[in-house]
Amino acid sequence: MLLHIPSVLSPDELSAMRKALARAEWTDGRETVGTQGAKVKRNQQLPDASPLRAELARIVLSALARNSTYFSAALPLKTLTPRFNRYSGHGEYGFHVDGAVMRADADVQLRSDLSCTLFLADPDDYDGGELVISDTYGEHAVKLPAGDLILYPASSLHKVEPVTRGERLASFFWIQSMVRDDARRRMLFDMDQAIQALVGDNADATATLQLTGIYHNLLRQWAET
Incomplete structure (x- = not known):
């Protein structure tokens, strides 16, 4: 990226x-x-x-x-x-x-x-x-x-x-x-930016929460700390 x-x-x-x-x-x-x-x-x-x-x-x-x-x-x-x-x-x-x-x-x-x-x-x-x-x-x-x-x-x-x-x-x-792979970092970045945009647009709270959960679960799988 x-x-x-x-x-x-x-x-x-x-x-x-x-x-x-x-x-x-x-x-x-x-x-x-x-x-x-x-x-x-x-x-x-x-x-x-x-x-x-x-x-x-x-x-x-x-x-x-x-x-x-x-x-x-x-x-x-x-x-x-x-x-x-x-x-x-x-x-x-x-x-x-x-x-x-x-x-x-x-x-x-x-x-x-x-x-x-x-x-x-x-x-x-x-x-x-x-x-x-x-x-x-x-x-x-x-x-x-x-x-x-x-x-x-x-x-x-x-x-x-x-x-x-x-x-x-x-x-x-x-x-x-924390995430070694560039492609995975890019996916997480794009997802995080989409979540922030949805929050700013007052999108459906349940759907936004689900997407946020997916982000953190992917980060949990890929992160090295």
Whole structure:
């Protein structure tokens, strides 16, 4: 499932993060990838041990916690502490697949079911920098407004196009979902959105309750906790 979630960050959160990143000390992004990734990655990142990274990550995680669409789509079990990157001066990241198992914190590992990119720069402030995601339906170029998020399967082949003007700022992270299978997650998401629409339309309460029961029984069968 490829899902655009708008306005994850509030204007105040976005402004504070961009001001903080303007004075950040960046490091070579190749420090956090393996040998193959280092061959095609040319960007900068906040160091993992940076206090600023920890501070901004808390803002991102707080924003995600209040976003019901994100929770419905991802059904998160574990989330890697968000990282932050910058692309400029023709920086890019060639086609690659994310690692299947990642170290979330000290002794915690997660299976990377979903990848997230939260855009922090206005699209008019830079040229290029599209996130290109390749799947069975072709290639999808994604360049979202600041504060918007794209959620997609971590198994997807993807890249970031060269940034030829300005700078592209983003937060990125991975999620281990309670539901491993992407098709099952998509069915649960579609069902949950339908239930919410029925509740909003004051549909038949008995039918809505039955559908809600089916949702939770499917989640009960498929969830890993």
